[in-house]
Structure formats: structure tokens, C-alpha cells
Amino acid sequence: MPELPEVETVRRTLEPKLAGLKFTAVQILMPKVIKTPDPDQFKEIILDKKIIKINRRGKYLLLHLSEKYTLLVHLRMTGRLTYSEKEAPVAKHTHVIFTLSNGCQLRFCDTRQFGRLWMVPVPSLEELAGFKDLGVEPLDDRFTRDYLKKELRRRHARIKPLLLDQTFIAGLGNIYTDEALHRARINPERLCTTLTPREIAHLYHAIQEVLQEGIENRGTTVRDFIDGNGRAGGYQELLRVYSREGEPCPHCNRPIVRKKVGGRSSYYCPFCQKI
DNA sequence: CTTCCTCCCTGTTCGC
DNA sequence: TGCGAACAGGGAGGAA
Incomplete structure (x- = not known):
């Protein structure tokens, strides 16, 4: 059950691997895990975008991409986001495979299929249901x-x-x-x-x-x-x-x-x- | 407006 | 031992 510390751990382990790389291919094996946009547009938008940095807000991971796009990932209960060699065996319940410019892959895997991905232009983050109404960050100074x-x-x-x-x-x-x-x-x-x-x-x-x-x-x-x-x-x-x-x-x-x-x-x- | 309940899903555990 | 039922739970959406 990824909660704040688990999502933060994923962020910390992925950022050094992913920062600076580009997406060169995407395989969507389970289209329903992508909330927005539709799979074709999702592929079109993500191709050639560079990963600039990774942030966390609540239990959401935010991959900040070039051209002011953000890829949001919510792992819900059993979601996993892992960096691996492209030769590594593909785990059961792998729903999305992103190939990166160094030949490695970022894989989204989720047994119970509750986890979701969103690709949004940065300004639209403020309108995203579920994300826009998040409360205070408990480790932020504003939580007093x-x-x-x-x-x-x-x-x-x-x-x-x-x-x-x-x-x-x-x-x-x-x-x-x-x-x-x-x-x-x-x-x-x-x-x-x-x-x-x-x-x-x-x-x-x-x-x-x-x-x-x-x-x-x-x-x-x-x-x-x-x-x-x-x-x-x-x-x-x-x-x-x-x-x-x-x-x-x-x-x-x-x-x-x-x-x-x-x-x-x-x-x-x-x-x-x-x- | 608020709080609370159901549902989604699969793997695992429980009870007969 | 086998098999169906119950359970696990984050959050959307609907009911109260």
C-alpha cells in the first residue's frame, strides 16, 4: 500500500535514473490504467519528451517533462513503477512499458489494476479531479x-x-x-x-x-x-x-x-x- | 456543505 | 484436500 513514505521512496530511487532521459517508445498493454488522454494521444504526446525531474504530492508521483507536460502516477494499492534493463523479464500484470533513450525501461505494473496514469499540460494540473483538492503536505512547514x-x-x-x-x-x-x-x-x-x-x-x-x-x-x-x-x-x-x-x-x-x-x-x- | 458506504480488482486466506 | 467466500484497501462517486 504505497503511502507517502513509499511514494517518496519510489521518487528518490527513480529520479537519479530517469532525470535527463527521453521517452523513445511506449507500449500500453492495459489501456484503462491511463485516465487521460486516450492511448493514441498519450503515445503521441510522450514520445521524445525529456524527464526533467520527479516530484511527489501526497501519494501522487509527478514526472515533470519537457514542453510543460506532467506525467502523474498514482500507485493506489499494488501499483509498481520500476526502472529495468529492457532484457529483464516482464512481470505479470505489467500494464505500460516506457522505453527510454538509454535503452532501459520504466515499467508500470499493478496486480489489482487500481493504479492510474495521467498526462496533462502543467496548467491543467489545477483542474485535475482528485489532485486539485489535496490537503496539506504533512512534512511541509505549512502543516502546523x-x-x-x-x-x-x-x-x-x-x-x-x-x-x-x-x-x-x-x-x-x-x-x-x-x-x-x-x-x-x-x-x-x-x-x-x-x-x-x-x-x-x-x-x-x-x-x-x-x-x-x-x-x-x-x-x-x-x-x-x-x-x-x-x-x-x-x-x-x-x-x-x-x-x-x-x-x-x-x-x-x-x-x-x-x-x-x-x-x-x-x-x-x-x-x-x-x- | 458534510460524512459514510459501495465498488472496482486479483491474490491470498479462511471456513466448511 | 478442495472449493467457494471473505478479505485486503485508495479513492471515485453516490447516498444520506
Whole structure:
């Protein structure tokens, strides 16, 4: 499940390989993964464009191309974007193969077919549904304790579904949300308006801490995630609650439970994270 | 306006 | 042991 730290890891592994290269060919094996434009136009636009740099916004990767175009990639659940030799065997569920000017390839692969690609002229980014309404970047200076406090006062949701709302904060997913709530000792079902200033402060720091640690450990590989070079992450070893149902809470030793909150599996310690 | 639920998809795990 | 059902989940879109 690529969340902010995983997408950032892909960005960091791909940028040094791709910057300066041009696209010389594209094979679209699964047309539906390209949201815009249609496959023929997509090919026409991308051919001969140069990759200038790669950015990240929330869980989106942005490949900035020459002539003011951006190729956006969202990996959703099982998407993979990898750099490889063109002789390397093509993995099952590979949907798009980009050939580069150095003879190597960039491949988009996605078992569950939820991931999507968009090719847009830079000015159209501001109109792109899903992208234009993204909330604050949690590792940016604009994400302040005060911002969090004010927003939590304004909303009327349970804290976990709210943290997963990309229009609120961009980049958190199920793993890092559960980890942040555990560190802040906040139950995922708590109404956001009931958090005390002290809890809000803890949550603010916990969000930044888990994301930072996730990036430092090159992301979390619970099942599918690999970086741009095909390498798994390392943060799964350091998870305190996520996917650890029945294991002892690292703080109180009581068993971690799993419960659906807002339709998503949530892992937490009922003793440390009381309602 | 808001929040919450369903659906998309395949591989894996669960239960009979 | 075999097989169908349930589950996993990010986000679009629709319901309430």
C-alpha cells in the first residue's frame, strides 16, 4: 500500500535514473490504467519528451517533462513503477512499458489494476479531479499544530477516517494512520472534536515522526511494495501495531486488536488507546 | 456543505 | 484436500 513514505521512496530511487532521459517508445498493454488522454494521444504526446525531474504530492508521483507536460502516477494499492534493463523479464500484470533513450525501461505494473496514469499540460494540473483538492503536505512547514487544531475543531468525523481523507492531509494511508494514532495514544474511533490540546500536540508530532521514519527506512513492505529498483522497504520491522493483531503492544504488552473503523481495518491497543 | 458506504480488482486466506 | 467466500484497501462517486 504505497503511502507517502513509499511514494517518496519510489521518487528518490527513480529520479537519479530517469532525470535527463527521453521517452523513445511506449507500449500500453492495459489501456484503462491511463485516465487521460486516450492511448493514441498519450503515445503521441510522450514520445521524445525529456524527464526533467520527479516530484511527489501526497501519494501522487509527478514526472515533470519537457514542453510543460506532467506525467502523474498514482500507485493506489499494488501499483509498481520500476526502472529495468529492457532484457529483464516482464512481470505479470505489467500494464505500460516506457522505453527510454538509454535503452532501459520504466515499467508500470499493478496486480489489482487500481493504479492510474495521467498526462496533462502543467496548467491543467489545477483542474485535475482528485489532485486539485489535496490537503496539506504533512512534512511541509505549512502543516502546523495550529492548522491541525483548527481543522479538528471544524470537522465532525472520527479521527481515523479523517486522517485518511486526502483533502484534509495528503499522503496518510492505513498503515501510517494506525501507527500515528498508537504513538499519540488516541483511539481510532474518537470524534475529532473531543481531542484535548495535549492529544492534538501528540498526534501532530506522531504523524511527522512515523512518516519521517518510514522514509528513512525506505517504506513499508507488508506485501507488495517495492521501490523504483525493485527493492523492498524496511519499515515493516518497526511497525508497532499495523498488521500485528494479537501481538503484544510495545508499550503495555497487552494484545493488539483489529477492528473495522470507517470500513478499514484498524490496529490499535485498547488499553493505551481508550475511547 | 458534510460524512459514510459501495465498488472496482486479483491474490491470498479462511471456513466448511 | 478442495472449493467457494471473505478479505485486503485508495479513492471515485453516490447516498444520506
